[in-house]
Amino acid sequence: MTNVAQEPNFDVHQLSHTELFTPVLADSLEFFTKILGMTVVHEEGDSIYLRGYEDVYQYSLILTQAEEAGMGFSAFRTSSQPALDRRVAALKEAGVEVEERTNNYGYGTSYRFKDLDGHVIELFWEVEKYKAPDHLASGLGNRAQRKPARGVPVRRIDHVNLMTHPDMVHKNHEFWRDVLGFRVREGVLNDKDEFFATWLSVSPLVHEVALMGDELGGHGRLHHLAFWYGMPQHLNDVSELCVEHGIPIEAGPLKHGVSQALCMYIIEPGGNRIELFGDSGYLIFDPDWETVKWAPEDAAKAIIWFGGELPETYFRYGTPRIEDETDELNCYFNPIKNSLEKEDMAIHISKEREKQLYETFNFKVKD
Numbered sequence: 001m002t003n004v005a006q007e008p009n010f011d012v013h014q015l016s017h018t019e020l021f022t023p024v025l026a027d028s029l030e031f032f033t034k035i036l037g038m039t040v041v042h043e044e045g046d047s048i049y050l051r052g053y054e055d056v057y058q059y060s061l062i063l064t065q066a067e068e069a070g071m072g073f074s075a076f077r078t079s080s081q082p083a084l085d086r087r088v089a090a091l092k093e094a095g096v097e098v099e100e101r102t103n104n105y106g107y108g109t110s111y112r113f114k115d116l117d118g119h120v121i122e123l124f125w126e127v128e129k130y131k132a133p134d135h136l137a138s139g140l141g142n143r144a145q146r147k148p149a150r151g152v153p154v155r156r157i158d159h160v161n162l163m164t165h166p167d168m169v170h171k172n173h174e175f176w177r178d179v180l181g182f183r184v185r186e187g188v189l190n191d192k193d194e195f196f197a198t199w200l201s202v203s204p205l206v207h208e209v210a211l212m213g214d215e216l217g218g219h220g221r222l223h224h225l226a227f228w229y230g231m232p233q234h235l236n237d238v239s240e241l242c243v244e245h246g247i248p249i250e251a252g253p254l255k256h257g258v259s260q261a262l263c264m265y266i267i268e269p270g271g272n273r274i275e276l277f278g279d280s281g282y283l284i285f286d287p288d289w290e291t292v293k294w295a296p297e298d299a300a301k302a303i304i305w306f307g308g309e310l311p312e313t314y315f316r317y318g319t320p321r322i323e324d325e326t327d328e329l330n331c332y333f334n335p336i337k338n339s340l341e342k343e344d345m346a347i348h349i350s351k352e353r354e355k356q357l358y359e360t361f362n363f364k365v366k367d
Contacts, residue, residue, distance in 0.1 A: 008181070008183070008287070009181030010079055010083075010181065010202065011078055011079060011083035011084070011086050011087045011180075011181050012076050012077075012078055012079070012083075012087060012123065012180050012181050012182065012202050013076070013077050013078055013079040013083075013202060013203075014076065014077055014202070014203060014208065015074065015075075015076055015157060015158075015159060015160060015208045015209070016057055016060065016075045016076060016077045016107070016124075016127070016157075017057070017059055017060045017061060017062065017074075017075050017157065018060070018061060018062070018071060018072075018073070018074045018075070018157070018160055018225050019047075019061075019062040019063075019064055019071065019072030019073050019074075020061065020062070020063055020064070020069070020070075020071060020072065020222075020225065020270070020272050021064050021065075021066035021068060021069055021070045021071070021072055021270070021319075021320075022063055022064070022065065022066065022069055022268075022269070022270025022271070022272065023065075023066060023067060023068060023069060023270055023271070024269055024270050025046070025048070025063060025064075025065040025270075027269035027270065027338070028063050028268055028269050028270040028272075029048055029063060030269070031247065031268045031269050031338075032050055032061065032063065032268070033050070033150070033151070034150060034151050035151045035152070035238065035241050035242065035245070035247065036052075036151055036152070036153065036154045036227065036238070036274075036276075037053070037148040037150050037151035037152060037153025037154065038050040038051060038052055038061065038148075038153070038154065039051050039053065039136070039145065039148060041058055041059050041130075042058070042059065042105055042106070044105060046064055046065035046066075047062050047063065047064040047065075048062070048063045048064075049061070049062050049105065049106070050062075050063065051130065051145070052153070052154045052155050052156045052157065052227060052228075053138075053143070053144065053145040053146065053147050053148060053153055053154075053155060054143055054144055054145070054155040054156045055130065055144060055145075055155075055156045055157060056129055056130065056144055056156075057077075057106065057107070057127050057128070057129060057130060058105075058106035058107075058127075058128050058129075058130050059106060059130075060156065060157035060227075061157070061225075068319070068320040068321065069222075069270045069271035069272045069319035069320060069321065070221065070222050070272070070319040070320040071119065071120070071160070071162075071221075071222035071225070071272075071319070072120065073112065073120035073121060073122055074119070074120075074121055074122070074160045074209075075107075075110065075121075075122040075123070075124060076121070076122070076123055076124075076208075077107075077123075077124060077125065077127060078123055078124070078125050080125060081125045081126075083125070084111070084123055084124065084125040087111075087123055087179075087180065087181070088111050088123065090179050090180075091111070091113055091179060094175075094179050096113050096114075096179070097113060097114075098111050098112070098113045099111065099112045099113070101122070104124070106127065106128045107124050107126060107127040107128065108124060108125065108126025108127065109124065109126065110122045110123060110124035111123050111124070114220070115162070115172055115175055115176065116168055116171055116172040116175045117162070117164040117165055117168045117172050117211075117219050117220055118219045118220030119162045119164075119220050120220075129144075130144045130145065132144060132145045132146070151238075151241065152229075152234050152237045152238040152241060154227035154228065154229060154276065155227075155228050155229060155230055156227065156228050157225075157226075157227055157228070158205075158208075158226040158227055158228040158275075158277050159205070159207050159208045159209060159210065159225075159226045160208070160209060160210075160222075160224075160225050160226070161209075161210040161211075161212055161222075161223035161224045161225075161226070161275070162209065162210065162211055162212070162220075162221075162222065162223060163212050163213075163214040163218060163221035163222060163223040163318040164211045164212065164213060164214060164219075165213075165214055165217060165218065165219050166190070166196060166213040166214065166215070166217070168219070169194070169195050169196055169197065169198065169211050169212075169213050170194040170195045172211055173187070173195055173198040173200065173211055176200050176209060176211070177200065181202060182200035182201060182202055182208075182209060183200060183201060183202070183289065184198055184199075184200055184291045185199050185200060185201055185206045185207060185284060185289065185291065185292070186198070186199045186206060186207075186258045186259070186291065186292040186293075186294070186302075187199065187291055187292070187293055187294065188258075188293075188294045188296070188298075188299045188302050189293055189294065189295060189296055190213075190296055191296055195211075196213040196296070196299070197210065197211060197212045197213055197299075197302075198210065198211045199258055199259065201284070204283040204284050204285055205280065205283065205284075206258070206259040206261075206281055206282065206283075206284065207259065210223070212315070213315065214315075214316075214318060215315045215316045216316050216318075216322045216324065218318065218320075218322050221318035221319060221320060221322075222272060222273070222318055222319045223273060223318050224265065224272070224273035224274060224275045225272065225273075225274055225275070226263075226274070226275035226276070226277055227274070227275075227276055227277070228276075228277045228280070229276060229277060229278050229279075230277075230278075230279060230280070231278060231279075232253075232262045232278035232279055233278075234276075234278060235252065235253040235262060235263070235264050235276060235278040236253060238264075238266075238276060239252075239253060239264065242266055245338050246338035247266055247267070247268070247269075247338055248266060248267040248331075248332065249264060249265070249266050250265040250266065250267055250273065250311055250313060250314070250332075251264065251265045251304070251307075251308060251310070251311050251314065252264030252265055252307055252308065253278065253307060254304050254305075254306065254307025254308055255304070255305045255306050255307055256281065256302075256303060256304070256305060257294070257298075257301050257302040257303065257304070257305040258292075258294070258302045258303065259281035259282065260281040260282050260305070261277050261278070261279055261280065261281030262277070262278035262279050262281075263275055263276060263277050263278060264276050264278075265314075267332045269338055271319055271321060271332055271333075272319050273317070273318070273319070312326070312329055313329050313331070313332065316329055317329065317332055321333055
């Protein structure tokens, strides 16, 4: 018998980009360009804009110099201008304070607000799609940019995981569901039969957004930002680079129970947790999908189906940092030193050729 389902709301369409704060902008930039192969497209004030080579829009990541690591905001594109208008009206009807913003690089008027736990979110419709210059153009007409020849390049942004106060996860997931139109795909229950963690999406992906209970009782913190490879072997390849250059691997490569995705977690030099997806896991095409609910005792299995033990930092470490009373869990509490600044060109070449190569890589070159 078919379930009677609420009429779906498709006004919010996809995750577009996220701003990460970092106390060590230069070090974070080296990580995202040299390890994850991202391309710089714009610099403005204390911010640098980067993209994966299959991101459709101008960029998917903004790195901004700040005193502390964390998420500045995450932006989602709606499915149309009327869809944007409807969601803004719904937010205001729900009593949410909404700020209209017009001075955005690469996209039009946006509306910024906070979810129930204090995470800053934006919605927008108008956007500039990326047009690669000739030296970055791909031979594939369906690929926005040529695959970079450095690091292990990520293809696109995938999802964001928002640490949420444990008492707010259930209410906050209702906000994302009822006001923004996200579908609740999977969730981990607590002993009160309420959600301690949820995975939500507006597409066949299992999640573009996750809400994870913050065991340190914080509000509005970032758990992780994720990028997509689509090829599991790349997880092993990037693991080699991380070990060689002192980038901490928190967990993995491993397989999630939730989403069934092959993935890994690393800590970028500024302290933000980054997840890398080796594949998409399973996709959801069922229009009346029923939320998969994991029992409290199965939480570790939901996170790691195989590939190692769930580290204690997983439900406790986030950004901005909160000092843990268990001192050994403060292992990522300070900006992380690595050897990336020593990684230069592998061979000796002329200054003219070096400048040409760096321009191809889209790095700023000082004369």
